[in-house]
Amino acid sequence: MVPSICIFMTGVCFWITYLSVDGAFLVFTSIQRRFNGRYTCTARNIGTAESATISVDLSVIYPPSRPVISGPDIVVLGESFTLFCYADSIPLPNYYWKVATHTVDVIEARGRVYKYTQSASTYSIWRVCYAEVTLFPTVGAQQHHSIFEKKNMIVQEKTGIWSLPEDVRSVVGKTVDVECKVAGAPAPQVWWTKAGNSSFAYQGGRLFIQNVQAYDAGMYTCNAQNTMTPSGQESRDTRDSRDFVLNVENPVFPGDCAECFNPDLTFKITTTTPSNTVTSATVACPSVANQGLIVATVIGWLLAATLFAIGLLFFLRYRQSSTITKTAEQESSKAHAKNDIHSLAHPSMDRQLPVPPYNRMEPEMVADSPYTELYADHYTEPISDQNSPDYLTSV
Template sequence: MGVRGAVFLGLTLSILPGVLGGALVVMYPASQICALRGSSVLIPCTYNYPDNATVTERKWSKDITSNWDAPPYIYQSNGASLDSDYTGRVQYTEINKSCRFMLTGIKNNDSGSYYFRIKINMQPNAYSGVPGVSLNVVDQTLIVTVTSTGSDEIFLVDNVTLTCSTTSCSPNQTEFTWFKDGRPTYNTTSNTLSFNNVSYGLYGNYSCAPKDNTSIQSPQITLNVKYAPVNTSVSVSPSGEIVEGSSVTLTCSSNANPPVQNYTWFKTNGAAVWEKGSGQSFTITNISPGDSGQYYCEAQNSIGAQNSSVTLNVQYAPKSTSVSVSPSGEIVEGSSVTLTCSSNANPPVQNYTWFKTNGAAVWEKGSGQSFNITEVISGDSGQYYCEAQNSIGAQKSSVTLNVQYAPKDTSVSVSPSGEIVEGSSVTLTCSSNANPPEQNYTWFKTNGAAVLEKGSGQSFNITEISSGDSGQYYCEAQNKHGAHNSTAVSVTVAGKLNLALILAVSGTVLFLIIVAVVVVIAVNRRKPGPSGEKTNSGTQGVAEIFFENTAISQTLGGEKGPSAAAPDEDLNYAAIHFQAKTPVGNGSTKPEEDDPSVIYSAVKGQS
């Protein structure tokens, strides 16, 4: 039976004459196919037949010249008369009138023309689709070529196609595996790999190989995508906490093609930006809290630039520690005071501890940022300090509390101490405990219920003191917070002549005793005994001496002795009585009557 063939837009059709609609048709999408030796190739094919017909036989033949039904066949639907050279290498697929087959393990002698032959029940003879498909087996090295919608250079957003081929053919009916940087990355059913809107991640080295035989891999070709820096980042070394005084290195990393040409470092503070240095690394030695903040590097190449930032948090022990007192101003006894400790630290202060010192002694007083003293007393005065502590270290700060109070413990001392003699000088001194020190001292003398102000000043002097100065004295100590009175002290003035009188009388008495002794001795020597001789026992005269001391301050009358003194004079008399004693029966003596020999001595004091 005669057959006509036609090609439409690369599609080869073989049509049974006379019946196009519902006709017996074989179609070959590609009439010329090339394949690599050792690879696989897909021979595409579809067919059609009348709706009321039934397919009774399908088979593929190679290089038919005259007898279309002569075996051997490379494929036969009934499995008969197969060419042993194709056993196990033909994979036929019957899906939706598809007549394609895959030929694997391609050999050089597989080159030739392949025809699909179909037989239906309505036709007595089988039908072959001509001119079939021509397979060209090549034994050449694969190469990858790159085409781009842009210029010669490939930039982001360009469309790129990679083609795997040989110098003589393009095996587009072969499945390929594509390698990127030596690793299998993509699989395609054809020899092309396309990318739309390429990204920087596609940069790399590419190669291709038949999927079922990757040993015949092409040389690598570089997909050189040009892009500005991306994935810019900053690393900090050493990692972990950054402590004041240490050294820190910031390193900038970025992915760019062409590679980054310039790295520039900046530090920001709000809207302000300072350039700090250049180079891929930036080192800060002996870092301080002032170095804390946000840093960023700018990576730049000929295509563009990108920034990346990092924040440095420099940790340090407490510093600038200080103590404030509230309320400010004077601290008055009885009020309440709050001490507050402030410190600059990173991490923040974890513990505040309060201490009070007294010379070398130290007492812990409490903890917490604030320390309260309610109803403060004078004993609370002194130096206080707080210790601020975090995980890095500690620092102390002190303040002195000066508690002010009204005078207390006021007392009066008298100088000279002892008896106060009329005419002498006396100094009264007022002492008191007060803060601030006493500003005013006032002296008072009491006389019954009457109080007389006598003077001011810490000391009160009385010169030429007289008996009229005797009495109760007290002082009032006063400062701006109040006043306090001392306990009254008694001032008693003795007579002015008493001491002189005692001395005069003592001397006179001593003199008279001596005279009396002499007189007695003389009298006894002249007196004879009963027989005209002196006796040694019972007859000797005995003299008794009596002393009298009488102070007369008014006119004297009715007494023996000198005439009375004038009213304004003080007279003191001393009298010595000599009495002879007569022996009695038992040898004792008896005083005689008053002897007229009484000696009087008058002493007159001179003022």
């Protein structure tokens, strides 16, 4: 039903306003905001020419339009910001603000202006502006209207390192894995540097060193940086850094160097921080529990050396005995061959000449030889007629 208003007066009358209407009735259909104003009705007596006037104010009331929220789209964690809300209505609406979540339905603030400081780290926040009004028309029942609008704001956060160990200890050959936990929005860039080593560079939030060595010890720095661009403000860089010391222990040395080894065998690694402050990290010897392992290792090496020496001695003796046997075999073979040659050269001499007992070799046993007995005739002088007894007898 289209709201309308009708004013009736007796006699001859007409209406004077920004328009002129003749007649006793003034009817409005499809009420618009432009109908707001004062309307005057004038009545005139035709016979006496007397007139009378009356005025009436017409107020057009209407519910609020959808609110418009103005304010920053990007805010900074820990810094305050302001939002403004506006809705067109007559009468003026009432404003209040809520958090746009399903679990919170509490009014945070009232009025067109909303000021807030975000203290919790989150990616974004939502705020809702409500505009509501109750209409009391002259004709008809009262009406209640409420309408709202949401606004989403991105929350940016300064770079900050909130977790990094101060001292890390490892053993030579192990793996070092250190995590640098960083907060910030946009996500910060993280890299590592090492004091005293300008060529060292490592990217990422985790420092990962495999097969760590003594020269890896020193002071390392975790660096983080991001760039924020809040609404209505200039871009700004935020940065944070934190140090930790890596100590690398050598398991070769026992824990108490003063009792089992020369204390001078320990060494120090000296590093220089960016502030020109010199710090020293002593590579500590392992615990005394490793002494048993070291002693067992030494005994094992000594036992192995002893077994090697014994084996070498047996090998040399066996080689010497084999050489002697081979020499005896060779000498026996030569003697036997000489006997055979002599017998073939003087077949009758063996039958005519007596062999002195001292010129004959006794049988000799030769180990591992196919010849078990060797007979060799040796003569001290060559055989000739001069050696015969008849040679000395005169004729």
